[in-house]
Amino acid sequence: MPVTPRRSTRGAVFTPTAAAPPVTTDTVFAWTGAPRPADGRVYYSGFSRVTKHGTGAREARFAIGDGVVVQVEGGNDGIGMLTALWEEPADEDDDDDEDESEMMAQIHWFFRKEDLPGVMRNVKLEDNEVLLASSPNRPVTTNLPLPLLVKTIPIYSKAVYKAQFPDAERKTQWKGWAYLPKANVFWCARAYDKGARGGKVWKVDIDEWKGRGRAGLGWAVKMVQEESEDESSAGPTSRAVSVAEEASGSDDSGDDASGVDSDEDEGAPQRKGKAAAAPKRKRAAASTPRKRARAEPKKARIPHPKSSSSRLPAAVPRVEDLPADPYERALRLLHVGATPESLPCREDEYVDVLSRVEEGIESGGGGCLYIAGVPGTGKTATVHAVVKELRRKAEDGELAPFSYVEINGLKIPSPQHAYTVLWETISGQKGTSAKTALRGLEAHFGRKTGSSGVRGPRGHTFVVLMDELDQLLTAKQDVVYNFFNWPTMRDSQLFVVAIANRMDLPQHLAAKIKSRLGLQTLLFQPYDRQSLIEIVQSRQVAHPASTAEHRVLAPDAIALAATKMAGTNGDARRVLDACRRAVEVAMAADERRPVSARDMVQVLNAMSSSPVALFLRQCSPQQKRLLAALVRCIRREGVPEIPWRAVRTDHDALTRSLAESNELLSDAELLLVRSSLVATHALTSAPDTYRAPEDRRLALGMEIGEVGRVLMNEGEAWRRALAGI
Incomplete structure (x- = not known):
């Protein structure tokens, strides 16, 4: 094709060159080994993948029993082991002329620290350690197409890993710095049942398990008695990293006999000298065991801090930590944000919500719960108390692990941003748009396996609190519909608790949303006069280090404020605000005395006589x-x-x-x-x-x-x- 020369701005004539040909990437899969027909399929022992990139080609081989990296949802990677390879026959009902069979693989999953649920019992993991997934009643394998397999990785037993990668050799030095290279090599010595209460952990021989699977004896994991905390603790030469300690950033101050910090971060660079020579002295001390002078006290259990994207409000401090002055203590406890551990006058609602959410977590399926009531009736505080109790049960091993997500309609820029909050928690992917998050959630709950990845080892129950549901309503009501529709899908593992202030909100919802709500509806009635009095009185507590009278509000003053608010909307927050203002007025007086009914009348008149x-x-x-x-x-x-x-x-x-x-x-x-x-x-x-x-x-x-x-x-x-x- 003739090219017309043109003049540049500098006066030099140039001829544009032809564009470079585009670089194409083509991947070809081929089976290796003899075919073995069984159960209407043809099984193989391995396959090869040839990737052609430009003028070159790269080959990778996979075999049964190899550790593999799998592309999971959100663009992340999951760790698993290849347990089966077969060719799926074409669908007979397919009318396409090009009926081609699909090459499939079965993956048995492993858990890393980032794959564990957000709320669970403490599980200590060492460097590069993974846990073998096992469950008697829940699936631990996934069937997926071969293009989702990224590469092979070694997964050794603990003994083989320690022999090939000693602690001293894993440390390298470069220009005076000592660091630990992050090799994509893992080892496994324990199995983990994520669906059991608290997460059951026991020892397993990974080499024996792989040998039985390769010999055709099956890939079932032996279920044995759960190991004790002492058995699961690491030895003196191994560096056990607790998920709780790593997330909280706390460092232990205990030193060994050589004076070197035993919890030193091996991944951080260290200068030559004492830090670089510390491992030698530590190994010498470990090779010659000696009797300790005294037994170290057992550390208290640290709660699992791997929190979700939403944090629960902080609990009220202990009475010993509150001010000894009764008026200052009343100001702290009468604050609206000082939510107590147990809410007075909401015991029945608390038990109802707790039983429904706990049943949803134990079943491993999904569910919806709609809570309605006027503002200030304890809806959100009750759900927060329920989640705290469920978190305690999961950490103590009484409940299956789960993750908690809170979406407040008043704290997100748009209703569609709720998709982003949930998707980032499920997939671990950050900075996604609402449209991308919606596509990922639809594929996740629809159990669709495509080029974007599979669910992977992170599949567990997610408890979602949708507060201020009124603000998430749109013209099409698509956001509310999706969040109520996804829990009804098969194996969704999503339990949604929706809170709204409008009692008649279900009447304004579309028929398809009403059908999803079903009978899971709970109404919070406004507080009456006696309930408001009990709420205020429960926040007047005595201090163990003070003999002063802790009742700074007279019963008549509390009854007057409760009667005033119960006649309007029964808002407990307004009653607490009025009582707190009355305490402030009493503190400003020359002589402190309990708040009387006359003082409360003045405060109520001032609140109702504002300029607005x-x-x-x-x-x-x-x-x-x-x-x-x-x-x-x-x-x-x-x-x-x-x-x-x-x-x-x-x-x-x-x-x-x-x-x-x-x-x-x-x-x-x-x-x-x-x-x-x-x-x-x-x-x-x-x-x-x-x-x-x-x-x-x-x-x-x-x-x-x-x-x-x-x-x-x-x-x-x-x-x-x-x-x-």
């Missing part, structure tokens, strides 16, 4: 409805500025609901109401002169929480309309 409350009381019903519509839109959209079109639409819906009339304000009348609120700075209008009047944005000029609380006191209809804010 006084302003809203003087507003007209049309102005209140417009403010309520803006508050609802802000909570629903999650942004402080709302277009005028959305506010007007919500105002019309509120008018039909509150006024029980279809007589709506005209556009001119509604603009007059908006102008009056803008003139008093209750609303702020953005100067979007380039936008159409319908698209100009409005913002609230007051604190949204205070506006919502004052408007909810207008009546029962207002409370229903503003539920959730």
